[in-house]
Amino acid sequence: MTASDPSDQVRVFDTTLRDGEQSPGCSMTPAQKRVFARALAELGVDVIETGFAASSLADMEACRAIAQDLRETTLCSLARCSDGDIDAAARALEHAARPRIHVFISTSPLHREHKLQLSREQVLERAVRGVERARGLVDDVEFSAEDALRTEEDFLVEIFSAAIAAGAGTINVPDTVGVATPGEMRGLFERLRARVAGAERVVFSAHCHNDLGLAVANSLAAIEGGARQVEVAVNGIGERAGNCALEELAMALRTRAAWYGVGTGIRTGRLLATSRLLTRLTGMGVQRNKAIVGANAFAHEAGIHQHGMLRHRGTYEIMRPEDVGWPATRMVLGRHSGRAAVADRLRALGYVLEDDALNDVFARFKALCETQRLVEDADLQRLVEGEDAAGAGWRIAALSVADGRRRAHAQVVLSDPLGGVVTETAEGDGPVAALFAAMARATGIALTLESYQVHSIGIGADARGEASLSVAHEGVEYTGTGTSRDIIEASALAWLDVANRVARKEGGAGMGNRESGPGTRPGPARPAPAVAC
Template structure:
């Protein structure tokens, strides 16, 4: 089965199977503590949502502040295709303010809500069921007098007795509501319960066929997306969601997740949307930047790791056929490609492929040596970047024919006394250990090398730079030695700067000693 086949619904769809995507990033999403967006950022997000095919944009809560009103009004003026909704409590002044904010929209909507659950009525509303029914009728009627498109929501619907909820739904539709939203306001329900609630209401409410039913799910139990999709099975045809799933408390159903669930699993979710999925990554990044809410690495669809593979087994499968470990193509959501992340779990196949991409063709022995050094590096660093691998190969090429090698190094540094270095070198296969002090750890290390290998070269250059960013970055050290008017340069890399310095010094020394030995017996002098 190919990815293309997976993404093509095996059950025919019709207009009845089209799902309206209602994005509330600018309203419910912005209610996340700390997620407030500026006026300009809201306009930018709304424009992108409109471009990507979102059907309805809930632009804000106009009564909340003058700034919110102005943002909703400007979005209403500028948006080219989407319906623009303004939220309003079941209070006349709220509804009037929302109507004023959206009146310039090409397609305006007022979304009004009232609590329906016993716990809300007792502790928050302090009203009985009959009083709430009167409020539903009055406020929906008022909203319908301002716009033709009215959505009514029963807040905390999933904890509301079904008989009372049915009475509210029937009354709202009779008063002019064109969309009925039954939110899982506190993320309490389960997929089976939510599906059954919609089926029950659509069967028992006489005028249910005159309105579109909508889901609005919160993620307190991690079920927002599952519940939203279950609502579709129960007959709902609008999903309220947010980019990156931001929202009150644990957030809302994530737009990118519900859209891709329907796209990938059309065989069991035979529904369609107008959303251009190739813009999902772009939208995710824009909202993350505007709200300063970073997307978790393992976030479904748009997380940094959603299309990244480090495990050797997974990388091997990906290199053979991407469908072994990916159920959708990265291009489908706006990514250029998947990534094989080089780390301690990577295998030989992925490592060789990465080296080939970097332009390195190694013999079997050289490859094995490079792979072992890569594994050692990966144990020290969380992330092994292309620059790290380039440095590793360059260092290996430099050291491959060395007669002097750094076997071990211990450095003692600090403010408590003279710095001390103990080094063990392999010189022509013979291990030599020396210990010296110096004016700093680098000087002590170089003095220990001089003591182990007799030479009179002068240090001309000592230079350190980081290969990549971060405190675990490899140090790239260059050393230049001069003897009898000739210069010899060595380079070393390691996450330990002192080890990199020792390797660089020894690298330069190898070149110097090799030239010196050319006219002699070929045996290096050891101290």
């Protein structure tokens, strides 16, 4: 154990509903906050910062509602060191079983001069007065020195000592702008715990931002220095580049338990479900290669890695996917996959092939990978049965989208290998919504959109748009991609990528089963609008 405090437990202070919600585009309604607070309690979070009660009526309402729901979790409201903020926080938490008021004031020279226009002495006086007022209203008070990492260390010692004397039980050291390095963070906590008067009576806390991509590393370093509370957010959301990611911190402490010698009360099997709930509530997805909860976190495509995984999962995985909520490791079949991985997947599908037959399937698998990014089970089955997987399924004959002032309109003309042609139109709140609605009508396949993104591939005249989406169909999740110089067409191709796999899985349902007739024959196709990538 490298951390110097004998305590073997780290408090998890979740600020998703306060600092996390401040992330642009991540605001939540009081009802949504209430739902997510329950999920955080089920996850095993020790302290939930429910909001900044004085900032808005919505935050006040959310704090009050959550306080009525949760009786075992400490609930916290943020407040500046001002009477109005502190009193608002107390009102918001008046029905909480375990209330905490979290008071803060800026301490760095830069903030003192340009933000507060106060001297050191005035900042110290306000801090003490704020802690004392909060302590008179609740038993549990946390004090934060905003921009602590750019504050003179002797002033931190002075103001923290005074806050403890005034009644603070938790001392938070925020790296507000994410400027610290792990070595600096560990050293600062070690020195503060040695120099601050009354340090033995309080819990030291770290609040790290991710501006340099070091929020988790700095939080772990703070634990090494003696911090026993860490402030985090699910998916790492928060101001600018975000906060220390809850899921990454929890799994780092669990996976490297022999090194850190401390743990958390987090029920890690719920990490993925909690992450996805937040995505649904805010609309902010996580990148595919995000640690722990990203779609690729436990997926392997490279042949060398797949070969190692087939022999022993420990070769390329340091955690079990089941421990964070994933059902299993995914062997993704694509152009980097090798013969061993394809053979293993074929065996799982019930195909045991002789070497010559396997070589033939593998050759056609490689050819398919040149036109299709991922190869699914249905594709493998068609390869084994000698069919041309690349040519099957619905195809775009024409499409057009018009974005009106209030509603968008889309028309799609689709054909399939059996000669059927169908034309459908639909409306939606935007061009993509209208497009997907028309595609669903044309194919008879309903897909529930979970996430949708468009990226640019290449530069200049060679640039293309790549659309990627995640959808659900009858409880099964799928991802699809499409590439085109026109992002509307790329979006349609991504949608069809999934729809065709669903249709093949269902034995061809929705393919070629419509009769051509009046209303189904395409008229002159209007070109899709050119959209810059």
